[in-house]
Amino acid sequence: MTDRLIAMRAAEDLKLAFTIQVDTLCHRIPNFIEKVTRAGVRRVFIGLENINPDNLLTAKKHQNKITEYRAMLQQWRETGAITCAGYILGFPGDTKESNLRDVEIIKRELPLDLLEFFILTPLPGSEDHKVQRQQGVWMDPDLNKYDLSHRVSHHPKMSDAEWEEAYHAAWEAYYTPDHVRTILRRTAANPRGRVANTIGLLWWFKAMTLFEGVHPLEGGSLRLKFRHDRRSGLPRESALRFYPRYIAETIRKLWGELSLYREWTAIRHEVTRDPNRWSYTDLAIAPPREDDLDTLDLYHATSGGEAALARQRRHDAIRDRAEAARPDAAVASGAAD
Numbered sequence: 001m002t003d004r005l006i007a008m009r010a011a012e013d014l015k016l017a018f019t020i021q022v023d024t025l026c027h028r029i030p031n032f033i034e035k036v037t038r039a040g041v042r043r044v045f046i047g048l049e050n051i052n053p054d055n056l057l058t059a060k061k062h063q064n065k066i067t068e069y070r071a072m073l074q075q076w077r078e079t080g081a082i083t084c085a086g087y088i089l090g091f092p093g094d095t096k097e098s099n100l101r102d103v104e105i106i107k108r109e110l111p112l113d114l115l116e117f118f119i120l121t122p123l124p125g126s127e128d129h130k131v132q133r134q135q136g137v138w139m140d141p142d143l144n145k146y147d148l149s150h151r152v153s154h155h156p157k158m159s160d161a162e163w164e165e166a167y168h169a170a171w172e173a174y175y176t177p178d179h180v181r182t183i184l185r186r187t188a189a190n191p192r193g194r195v196a197n198t199i200g201l202l203w204w205f206k207a208m209t210l211f212e213g214v215h216p217l218e219g220g221s222l223r224l225k226f227r228h229d230r231r232s233g234l235p236r237e238s239a240l241r242f243y244p245r246y247i248a249e250t251i252r253k254l255w256g257e258l259s260l261y262r263e264w265t266a267i268r269h270e271v272t273r274d275p276n277r278w279s280y281t282d283l284a285i286a287p288p289r290e291d292d293l294d295t296l297d298l299y300h301a302t303s304g305g306e307a308a309l310a311r312q313r314r315h316d317a318i319r320d321r322a323e324a325a326r327p328d329a330a331v332a333s334g335a336a337d
Helices: 002-011 032-039 053-058 066-079 096-109 127-134 160-174 177-188 195-212 239-272 305-325 327-336
Strands: 018-022 041-049 082-089 114-119
Touching: 002 032, 032 041, 032 066, 041 066, 066 082, 082 160, 082 195, 096 160, 114 160, 114 195, 177 195, 177 239, 195 239
Parallel strands: 018 041, 041 082, 082 114
Antiparallel strands: none
8 A cells, every 4th residue: 555655646746645643663664664754644643652661551552662762753753754642641650740750751852743641541342441340430420521531530649630630731731832942943953844734733732722621633723602502401591691601702712822823933933043943953853872771761760661671671682692693693703703
């Protein structure tokens, strides 16, 4: 399929551009990133889920290796693709403080563009829902709330209010003006980066969570509300109360979205007009260093990070010994002598 898309773009001059979802080990497939880029991939959704190895095991994401995250994201960045990752909050070991700490690590050490936050949810039909139901664990009976953006169970460490606060605080912590500026600088320093597309998506994610209170993928340009659309059991509001409030609410939201757009457009102009834009670098986009495994908080500040790092080093040592024992390696060594 990929080869066919590449051929169509070349032979028929089709302006194909699309988004794909990949796992965190996709860069290990030979030529995968290069080929899908030629086929038209411009945005990538990555199921990062978490940077805490203990939480990844809880989520049964055994294929997610935090020691691979930086290499994978940097390869996607080189293609100019906009990277978006999903991140789950509310694992048993989480606290509001640990969640915010991990968000800051991501901002500082991983070259991600967009980050989507979700609340750990026992979705009906899933194994988690089945197990919790069998154990008699409380789950909200209102199925309208099972959208990954609402808390529907209790947390072992956080109160209900703290869990909800942690979710909203994570959105606020990632989409700050300072971090938006950093993301744009990383994009603007890349010859293949798309600053206009990136700032548009950043603005959308911030606007939907800030003004509409919904996940960005559930929002729209204008929220339509109808007086006769009410949940069963709720009384219908009078026209004199409904329409003035709806109009005032709409004006307030649109004004807020416009103000945010102007503010972030100013950041975009600041970044793109910077004469030193091409020389910008930071920890997240800098080439890997030999001491990364010893110095990055990604491997040392999170629960389970040290153990994941030790496993990676054991695997590297085994691979190095296997490489050294290969017959062609021995022949090459003899030829060098």
